[in-house]
Amino acid sequence: MAKLVINPNRELSKINKEIYGHFSEHLGRCIYEGLYVGEDSPIENVNGMRTDVVNALKEMKIPVLRWPGGCFADEYHWRDGIGPKENRKKIINTHWGGVVEDNSFGTHEFFELCRQLECETYINGNLGSGTVQEMSEWVEYMTFEGVSPMAELREQNGHESPWKVDYFGVGNENWGCGGNMNPDFYANEYRRYQTYVRDYKADQHISKVCCGANVDDYDWTREVLATCFKHSLPFQHGFMDGLSIHYYTHPEGWEVKGSATDFDEKVWYKTMSKTLYMEELINRHGAIMDEYDPDKKIGMIVDEWGTWFTCEPGTNPGFLYQQNTMRDALVAGINLNLFNKHSDRVKMANIAQMVNVLQAVILTEGEKMVKTPTYHVFNMYKYHQDATLVDSSIETRQIGLEEEYQVPNLTESVSVDADGVLHITLTNLSIEDSYEIDTTIVDRAVSEVTGEILTNEMHAMNTFEAPENVHTVPFTDVKITDKGLSFTIPACSVVHLTVR
Ligand code: AHR
Numbered sequence: 001m002a003k004l005v006i007n008p009n010r011e012l013s014k015i016n017k018e019i020y021g022h023f024s025e026h027l028g029r030c031i032y033e034g035l036y037v038g039e040d041s042p043i044e045n046v047n048g049m050r051t052d053v054v055n056a057l058k059e060m061k062i063p064v065l066r067w068p069g070g071c072f073a074d075e076y077h078w079r080d081g082i083g084p085k086e087n088r089k090k091i092i093n094t095h096w097g098g099v100v101e102d103n104s105f106g107t108h109e110f111f112e113l114c115r116q117l118e119c120e121t122y123i124n125g126n127l128g129s130g131t132v133q134e135m136s137e138w139v140e141y142m143t144f145e146g147v148s149p150m151a152e153l154r155e156q157n158g159h160e161s162p163w164k165v166d167y168f169g170v171g172n173e174n175w176g177c178g179g180n181m182n183p184d185f186y187a188n189e190y191r192r193y194q195t196y197v198r199d200y201k202a203d204q205h206i207s208k209v210c211c212g213a214n215v216d217d218y219d220w221t222r223e224v225l226a227t228c229f230k231h232s233l234p235f236q237h238g239f240m241d242g243l244s245i246h247y248y249t250h251p252e253g254w255e256v257k258g259s260a261t262d263f264d265e266k267v268w269y270k271t272m273s274k275t276l277y278m279e280e281l282i283n284r285h286g287a288i289m290d291e292y293d294p295d296k297k298i299g300m301i302v303d304e305w306g307t308w309f310t311c312e313p314g315t316n317p318g319f320l321y322q323q324n325t326m327r328d329a330l331v332a333g334i335n336l337n338l339f340n341k342h343s344d345r346v347k348m349a350n351i352a353q354m355v356n357v358l359q360a361v362i363l364t365e366g367e368k369m370v371k372t373p374t375y376h377v378f379n380m381y382k383y384h385q386d387a388t389l390v391d392s393s394i395e396t397r398q399i400g401l402e403e404e405y406q407v408p409n410l411t412e413s414v415s416v417d418a419d420g421v422l423h424i425t426l427t428n429l430s431i432e433d434s435y436e437i438d439t440t441i442v443d444r445a446v447s448e449v450t451g452e453i454l455t456n457e458m459h460a461m462n463t464f465e466a467p468e469n470v471h472t473v474p475f476t477d478v479k480i481t482d483k484g485l486s487f488t489i490p491a492c493s494v495v496h497l498t499v500r
Helices: 049-058 071-075 108-119 134-143 151-156 183-195 218-230 263-293 325-340 373-384
Strands: 004-013 021-023 062-066 122-125 168-169 207-214 242-249 297-307 346-352 360-366 368-371 389-393 410-416 424-428 433-443 449-455 476-481 484-491 493-499
Touching: 004 424, 021 297, 049 108, 049 360, 049 368, 062 168, 071 183, 071 373, 108 122, 108 134, 122 134, 134 151, 134 183, 168 183, 183 207, 183 218, 207 218, 207 297, 218 263, 242 263, 242 346, 263 297, 297 325, 325 346, 325 410, 325 424, 325 449, 325 493, 346 410, 360 449, 368 373, 373 410, 373 424, 373 449, 373 493, 389 424, 389 449, 410 484, 424 433, 449 476, 484 493
Parallel strands: 004 433, 021 062, 021 346, 062 122, 122 168, 168 207, 207 242, 242 297, 297 346
Antiparallel strands: 004 389, 360 368, 389 410, 410 424, 424 493, 433 484, 449 493, 476 484
C-alpha cells in the first residue's frame, strides 16, 4: 500500500498555464500539412488552418504556441513571410530536409492560427543570422500602433491593428545551430538585441526569453547570467523574463536514438529514468539562477522537451516524424508532474513539437488526424493550468530491470483550482504492477470524486487505421474513506482525479 498525503492548506506556487505550452517549427509536416493546408485545400479549414487540428488543440486548452523555430528561427527572415503569397520568397529549409519553404505561412498566418486557437503567442527571433534592426523592426511590425514605417507596412498587408506578442525569444540554441556562440559572446549579444525588443504599449510587456543551456551545460547558465547581470542591466525592467533550457529524452543516446515503437522492457525503464533526469536539471540550473535571481522573477522556460526517437521508417529523416505510444504518455505525465512541482521556477514549457514532429500530440495523414497518447495526457492535465500547486508526497519504491536505470514506481502532483477543487495527477511507471494507494487529504472531507485514466500495453498507440486504440476512460473504482481516498492504480497508466 503506497501512502499519498495531500495538504491543501499548504499552497506552494501558481502553476502557470504556459507550462502546458507547445512548439511548432517550420520542420517536416508540422506547419505545412499539420496545421496549415491553405485556403484552397479540400481539407476543411478556416483561413488555411485545419479545422480538425484547431478543434483538437482548443479542446486540450493549448495556452501558448512557440514559432517559427527551433533552429529554423535563427535563419528565418520575417520579411520573406509577409505580403502577397505569390511574391513571397521561396527558400531552402537547410536545417530540415532541404525542402523548399515557400513562406506561405508567415507572421500574419501565425497570428491567425493563435487567434483561432485562442492562445498566447511566443515568437522566437533571429539573433544568429539576423540583425538587430531586423529583429527590432519585426517587433515594430507586430506590435506598433500609430504612425511608423512598420505599422504602415502591416496595414498595407491587410492588418491595421497590431497583434499581441506575449513572449519573444532572443535567439534559439545559440550555443549550437543558432550561431555556435560562446556564452559570454551570446550574453553580450542578448544584452544588445533585447534592448530593441521594445514595449510599444505601456500595458503590454513582451516577456523576453534569453537562450539558456543545452541539457547539463551549467557553465552556459552561469556565464550567461554573470555577463547579463554585470553593470546596470538587471535594474532595467523586463530585461530578462525567462531563461530557456532544452532537454530531450533519448533513451539510447543522441546518436542511436532508437525506435519509437519497437522497444523492450529495459528500454522502457531507461526512457523513464532519462525522463526523470529533468528534475536534476531543473534543480541544478535553478540553483545557479537562484544566485542571481533569488526572488525567482526570471522563469525557467523549458521550451523544448519530449522524446526524440529514430524517425519512422520510410519517412524523410529531416522531418523527424515519429509514432507515439504509451511510453510517450508516461514521459509526458512524468514531465508535467515535475513542471507542476517546480512551478515556483518553471514558468513555461513547450513540448516539441505540436503536430507530426517528435513527441507530437497530433499526427496527420492527408485528411486524417489522430490524437496521440501524449495528447490525452495533456487533455487530462489541463485542469492544472493556472491552478495552485499544493503540498503532496507519495511513498514510492524503486523498480526497473537494470541497476543504472532504477526509477520510482509512481509520480504525482496536486493542485487546487479557483473553485477549490483538487486535481490529482499520477503516473504508474511499472509495466506490470498495479499499486494500492491510500490517500490522506489533510483537513478536508471528500464529498465527491471523479476520475479518468489512460492505460494500455506499453507499445499501444493510435494509428490512422485505429485512431481510438488508446484513449481515456472513466476511472470509477475510487473509494472515499475517512481520511481521503483509496484506489488501485493499474500498471502503465496515467490518472487524473477530481476531488470535491
Ligand atoms: O525540435 C527540433 C530541434 O531541436 C529544434 O529545431 C532545435 O532547437 C533543437 O535542437
